[in-house]
Amino acid sequence: MTGVIVLFSTLALNLLCLAFAFDPSPLQDFCVLDAKSPGCKKPETVTAADFFFSGMHLPSNTTNPYKAGLKVAAIPGLNGQGLTLARLDFLPDGIIPPHYHPRAAEILTVLEGSMEVGFVTSFPNYKHYPKVLNKGDVFVVPVGLAHYQRGVGKVNTVVLSAVNSQNAGIVEVAGSMFGAKPAINSDYLATAFRLDKKTVEQLQSKPWA
Numbered sequence: 285m286t287g288v289i290v291l292f293s294t295l296a297l298n299l300l301c302l303a304f305a306f307d308p309s310p311l312q313d314f315c316v317l318d319a320k321s322p323g324c325k326k327p328e329t330v331t332a333a334d335f336f337f338s339g340m341h342l343p344s345n346t347t348n349p350y351k352a353g354l355k356v357a358a359i360p361g362l363n364g365q366g367l368t369l370a371r372l373d374f375l376p377d378g379i380i381p382p383h384y385h386p387r388a389a390e391i392l393t394v395l396e397g398s399m400e401v402g403f404v405t406s407f408p409n410y411k412h413y414p415k416v417l418n419k420g421d422v423f424v425v426p427v428g429l430a431h432y433q434r435g436v437g438k439v440n441t442v443v444l445s446a447v448n449s450q451n452a453g454i455v456e457v458a459g460s461m462f463g464a465k466p467a468i469n470s471d472y473l474a475t476a477f478r479l480d481k482k483t484v485e486q487l488q489s490k491p492w493a
């Protein structure tokens with residue numbers, strides 16, 4: 285189960301590197317974060333390297349129970365631009381568990397392989413919009429809606445994902461409830477999820493990110 289933590293903490297770590305000076309009304313061309321002190325680098329010290337990332341052609345680590353990996357392009361010059369770019373890798377039966385991004389829509393492009401993606405609209409309709417994407421296909425997940433991805437087909441799947449936030453946030457549907465710290469009352473969760481209490485306690489004992 286550590287895969288849960290590995291997968292999502294990779295993103296968190298990458299984002300921490302970029303955290304979080306944001307000028308909502310910038311009076312400047314860019315604000316490249318200064319790693320050494322709070323605030324922006326002096327423009328005369330900014331170079332093209334601050335807007336550059338290399339390695340998106342290399343797979344992310346899929347050695348985890350979900351058989352999926354995530355790699356974020358950590359680019360100091362993205363600060364304040366409302367964008368994040370990531371590469372997702374799936375082994376043939378790899379998955380990313382259901383989650384939503386409270387602060388961003390997501391656009392997914394399949395570069396290799398095949399992936400099913402789906403999102404579900406809000407109450408009371410809960411309409412499910414599933415789609416199998418093949419090489420070259422692009423799909424949008426609207427902001428804030430729960431969605432899932434899973435590799436389908438016989439080969440590894442490579443996906444480029446962009447979100448329109450510097451810090452989109454990830455809320456894993458199961459993890460947010462069964463992994464809450466301190467724990468949510470298990471009788472409550474059993475009633476709410478129509479599960480027996482033992483199952484709830486088993487879920488609560490697992491590591492969630």
Ligand SMILES: *[C@@H]1O[C@H](CO)[C@@H](O)[C@H](O)[C@H]1NC(C)=O
Pocket residue numbers: 290345346347348
């Ligand atoms: C991939 O992740 C696993 C599990 O965290 C780890 O043991 C392994 O060393 C990683 N592989 C690479 C190449 O980083």
